[in-house]
Amino acid sequence: MTSTEHTILRMGVPSGRRIEPAALSFLEGCGLRVRKESERQLSAGIAGLPGVIVFLQRARDIVTQVTDGDLDIGLTGVDFVSEFGIEGDDLVVLDPNLGFSSGDLVVAVPDGWIDVTSMVDLADVAVTLRERGQLLRVATSYPRLAQRFLYEKGITHFTIIAMDGGVEAAPGAGFADVIVELTVSGVSLKENRLKVLRHAVVMKTQACLIGNRRSLTTHPAKRELARRILELIEARGRAQGFYSVTANLRATTETEVAEKLLGSPATRGRTGPTIARVFSASEGPDGGHWFAATIIVPSRDLQAAVDHLRAAGGSGISVLQLRYLFDEQSHRVLELNRELGV
Template sequence: MTLRFAIPSKGSGYEATVALLESCGLRVTRANPRQYTAVLRGLPDTEVLLHRPADIVLKVAEGAIDLGVTGYDLLHELRGDDDDDVLTIIDDLGFWRVELVFAVPQSWIDVTSWADLADLAVEFQSRGRRLRIATKYPNTVRRFCYAQGINVFELVESQGATEAAPSLGYADIIADITETGTAIRENQLKIVGGPLIRSQAILIGSRRALRGNRHRLELVRQLCELIEARRRGRLFYSLTANLPGASVEEVGRKVTARHELAGLQGPTIAPVWSKFSGDSGWYAVNVVVPQEELLPAIDYLRAIGASSVTTVQVQHVFRAESEAFARLCARLDEE
């Protein structure tokens, strides 16, 4: 039985998804760029479907697609947080990081917070009209406004460049996603308050399509294992150094004296067969350390006599089980 796996059909979402899969040893191939189906090399019985990210959310909810990559902002907008038909399997794939924010004209110097927007909405009402908010996220913005005491407003659906709405006169302010804020500033707007939501690429699955289907679940497990291990591996480096010592035990004690630099579970130590006659008493030490501890670990190995240190970025770090898959199984077992 085939696993139906949907990814974004174009743009940065497609490119980042393909890059992530390829880094996991999974290659997306299609006969030509206009095809909306592809093969995922490295994961058997899997059909890749290319869709708009918003459609992926809806089709996963319907059970027409088993698994999909989309944005948290779209899931939040289209399905809400309490929809049991769509399960978030991995809540951060490492790309598509954006924030949904309010932005107002820069000339509104007295408007700097959500409370100011609530006051402004009341002021607009006293003038006989409503505060107009242009957005592509009406459900999210509506819920947020009511939660913040912004009770009198009108949502204007925006399908084009939302940032231009105030200058074109069909909205007073906007609520839109931004990565850097550049487009907002270029349209003479400023962000007020903090983000309504923070979003990133996520992996979602269909409860109705996956529940009780062992074959599809096994494919999902394999995919989760590879993604988690690859993302984990990027945070670690493998160090190899030659250290002098009288025995494995002596070298081991030196290396593990700095517990935080002694590897994930401890160093691997082996005698070095020297190419120079009579030059014995050297041991090869291998440790895996977090990226932020790379230089401190190198300095420490030097301090205890390392003649040289080589490093390799770790490709994958597998744990006893996939945490994402374990959470998915627990959710599927819920009544």
């Protein structure tokens, strides 16, 4: 590896009609805009973050490439990490909950199986097939997860038909009895006349951020770039649902304003209000002054905060949704450093 390769962070981003736009939109929302010059371009940079090269790959392949060290970090799905990750390898999860590309991995059977509505019923079907000298045929893109889940449900007589796409069509085509597959909206299952059984959710999944333990431990420059990405993602996620509320209030001192706001839980803010003197061209006849008070409130308390500010004499109340919200330290980065032992 050259000295340049020691400092360049190779980042995998999922490609594909459904997940790629969602992944690029998510990154842009975090201030990490991927610069693609053409739709067919499979590598790109990140605006404002030199030293990072983005490679567009299949989400499932990103898990393997990060594990093998061909990529340093990458966006993928929790389902793919569970399916293709190997315990004790160099893969480390940097952020398990990115909040997009969510779905359920489920067991589904043909609509025509009227008497089969639960996993208990499916176990009975497997027993009946075994008595006839047959095995329940299970088509899936997740053979490892499917096998483990079926065993947990007491179904031990089956054969896995591993597929890479088109799983929903397998029962209709006649080469599988049931499927274990990811569903987002359920439309594809309905179009292929399949139904999800009761108690048949193998796992819930969403996008996550993973990294290569050895690469991030060995190369400080890569770890620093990963830290910056991780901090932006964390701060953007924390900011969702929080608002900055500012109001002008008349009082004689900052302490008087603070007492008014601290008197209600809705206007106490995360750590308390920020209060500053407003130098107005005209002061009040009572010698009072104008003060600007700013608080950070969660969306559930927004209306209550506005109401209390009005009751306290607030005017010119403005509300802005936060883009980022940084804590004193990044919890994700602290967790990563502990995991890496650095």
